[in-house]
Amino acid sequence: MNKLNKDSIEILFDRLSDKFKNPKSELDFNNxxxxxxxxxxxxxxxxxxxxxxxxxxxxxxxxxxxxxxxxxxxxxxxxxxxxxxxxxxxxxxxxxxxxxxxxxxxxxxxxxxxxxxxxxxxxxxxxxxxxxFKQNTLAVDTHIFRVCNRTGLCIGKTVKDVEKNVVLKVPKDHLYNAHHYLLLHGRYVCTARKPDCENCCIKDICKKNLD
The missing domain is CATH 1.10.340.30 (Hypothetical protein; domain 2)
Structure with missing residues (x-):
């Protein structure tokens, strides 16, 4: 599978940021x-x-x-x-x-x-x-690992491979929210068994659909 180029990555995060505005953790906590x-x-x-x-x-x-x-x-x-x-x-x-x-x-x-x-x-x-702590970190779980590989954003055989390289590919202005954009996209659209490609906002640049 080919990787997304820089322009496509910009488009990917611009669209995900439009879809998932002001994302936050779905875990409940007070501190x-x-x-x-x-x-x-x-x-x-x-x-x-x-x-x-x-x-x-x-x-x-x-x-x-x-x-x-x-x-x-x-x-x-x-x-x-x-x-x-x-x-x-x-x-x-x-x-x-x-x-x-x-x-x-x-x-x-x-x-x-x-x-x-x-x-x-x-x-x-x-x-x-x-x-x-509002730091620009990007944790890679199973959802994010799947989205990165399917779309061509960051190809890796293991979670560690993706985690090591994906931050370097994310546009700086999207880095703080990138974790939630990719997580929510994987959780609700690019699901493991039946990805909803028809209603995906990045279907035209996703390498899964273009290969």
């Missing part, structure tokens, strides 16, 4: 700690599912200190409707302990510190930096 927890919980499940369990959790643990003091079983009971809930509960407990002991209970605003926390990978760190 950066709750955001970090919610993103950690969203692994291999939907934002809707996460939003269904976090109110009870955040009611008793709205900050790192409160979460660190909870018994792991209590965290499990709050999130047990999610897949991998036991492992996720353990990671929330460990992550909160680390925030308290190393960062005065505050979520750090840099990538290296975030990924040093238990249960926090590259994708989670970049989402938190983008959504919570």
């Amino acid at each position: 950066n700690f709750e955001l970090l927890c919610a993103v950690m919980l969203s692994a291999q499940t939907t934002d809707k599912a996460v939003n269904s369990v976090t109110p009870s959790l955040f009611k008793i643990a709205p900050n790192a200190k409160a979460m660190s003091l909870l018994d792991t079983q209590v965290i499990e009971n709050c999130i047990k409707r999610l897949g991998l809930y036991k492992n996720k509960a353990l990671n929330l407990k460990k992550m909160s302990n680390e925030l308290v002991t190393r960062f005065n209970g505050l979520v750090p605003d840099n990538y290296d510190s975030l990924v040093s926390l238990p249960g926090v990978g590259s994708k989670t760190a970049k989402v938190v930096l983008n959504v919570g």
Whole structure:
């Protein structure tokens, strides 16, 4: 598959920005700690599912200190409707302990510190930096990986391949919102099984349709 040229990439992001105006995370949270927890919980499940369990959790643990003091079983009971809930509960407990002991209970605003926390990978760190700290980062999940490869925006065999190169291709004026543009397009239009190509705003430049 050929890659999109610079002019086509500009068109792609201009159109996605028109379609998804003022995009924001679909996770519910009140502060950066709750955001970090919610993103950690969203692994291999939907934002809707996460939003269904976090109110009870955040009611008793709205900050790192409160979460660190909870018994792991209590965290499990709050999130047990999610897949991998036991492992996720353990990671929330460990992550909160680390925030308290190393960062005065505050979520750090840099990538290296975030990924040093238990249960926090590259994708989670970049989402938190983008959504919570308004930084120009682009986290690559399955939706974004699919859109990048299908359209020809950024071809890569693995998520890491795409994550390493896609930021270099995004026009600077769209970089802050690029994560949400691609995510929402993949979630609601360029879906895995039945992409809605007929109603796609970039169908005329998408390499999937032109190959």
